Amino acid sequence: MxxxxxxxxxxxxxxxxxxxxxxxxxxxxxxxxxxxxxxxxxxxxxxxxxxxxxxxxxxxxxxxxxxxxxxxxxxxxxxxxxxxxxxxxxxxxxxxxxxxxxxxxxxxxxxxxxxxxxxxxxxxxxxxxxxxxxxxxxxxxxxxxxxxxxxxxxxxxxxxxxxxxxxxxxxxxxxxxxxxxxxxxxYISDAETLEKIDPACVPPELAQSLLNGIKEVNQLGVVHTDLNPGNILLTPRDRPTRAVVIDFGHAGLREEEDDETWREVLEENDDPYWMRARLKRSLGEDILGSSGAAPAA
The missing domain is CATH 3.30.200.20 (Phosphorylase Kinase; domain 1)
Incomplete structure (x- = not known):
């Protein structure tokens, strides 16, 4: 329907x-x-x-x-x-x-x-x-x-x-x-969302750039909180060389939080975890190599 x-x-x-x-x-x-x-x-x-x-x-x-x-x-x-x-x-x-x-x-x-x-x-x-x-x-x-x-x-x-x-x-x-x-x-032209891109055409270093990028976003005082595959774009779609994150309408913003409180916010939302999960699900478990592995307990 x-x-x-x-x-x-x-x-x-x-x-x-x-x-x-x-x-x-x-x-x-x-x-x-x-x-x-x-x-x-x-x-x-x-x-x-x-x-x-x-x-x-x-x-x-x-x-x-x-x-x-x-x-x-x-x-x-x-x-x-x-x-x-x-x-x-x-x-x-x-x-x-x-x-x-x-x-x-x-x-x-x-x-x-x-x-x-x-x-x-x-x-x-x-x-x-x-x-x-x-x-x-x-x-x-x-x-x-x-x-x-x-x-x-x-x-x-x-x-x-x-x-x-x-x-x-x-x-x-x-x-x-x-x-x-x-x-x-x-305007990100000739782009495809992460969920629709052909995994075979995405180089590991581009996937790694997304993981590094979302960590930098966090360091700059922003948590995305909505890293669904539709909010991750790769371009050009046939042989992507650039990947971007879009749609910050639900973003969390650092206001007056001290360093410890902000770390707690980052841990609670864990953008890097969700980015790793999205990348592995769409592009394959090995796309990030050892750098994308979950931290040891």
Missing amino acids: KLPEVETPSYYKPGAILTLQLAPDDITCLVEVIKPFIPFTISQVLLCKPAESQTEPSHPLIDQLPEAFIVKVYDPRYMDHRLPFKSRPARPWSLDGEQEAATRREERGCPGRDANYDLANWPEEDDDKPGWEEWYFQSAEDQYYHESEAYKRLEPVQGVTIPRCYGYGTLKLPQRAISPHILVIE
Whole structure:
């Protein structure tokens, strides 16, 4: 049975022009959608290119963009959690609910992400439209916060272990009470996920680079926590020479933890263990040799 998918609005379809507001100077950047990557899940991932004409004069943030790149949109309207699933009812987007939720945030003096909002505490009533729009908004903001902060902390490994991040900002959308956050990141072309790559074409040193890379990610104050094979890309797919880790929306971030506490966090999540397990399952037990063996007790 085919599961329902989130609709693709006209402004996320090929040829659509999107207006990005890039931080920190609120620079307007127009981009054209080449294609959306569907189905949408928590965020919306769009392959884009710079629009032929720009409203702003030349600016380094825009000039640095390559011919094609990813715009990742954290728009709560198109989260797949809104779709019915088993006993969960459909919770379609409501403009009135979004507007009311935004008004309440303004009245509280907290128009954006609320760090104290408990995402585990769902609205009690299914027909509480402002309550559900607030829950979806905070979910999207939480995803954006963790991923954007992870990219900032991982700047030393951008372009190596993880994609490059070209910018942060918001997306202007018509008839909305919010402007969803966005990331502009590197497009990893001709890539295949770890679970689908041909094991015979992956050299051991590339697999080892993934294991070393995730350890460096940890050293820089980030734990991924979601190292499923779909979040590990190899390119080019026929004879890969580069491997990257993507999707840091569930990442854990080192805040004020001392060294001992952070070591406990790393041990509890154990990204290297999961990376080894994924590599061995997809590429074979011998792919890492003795360096990938579990530590002695």
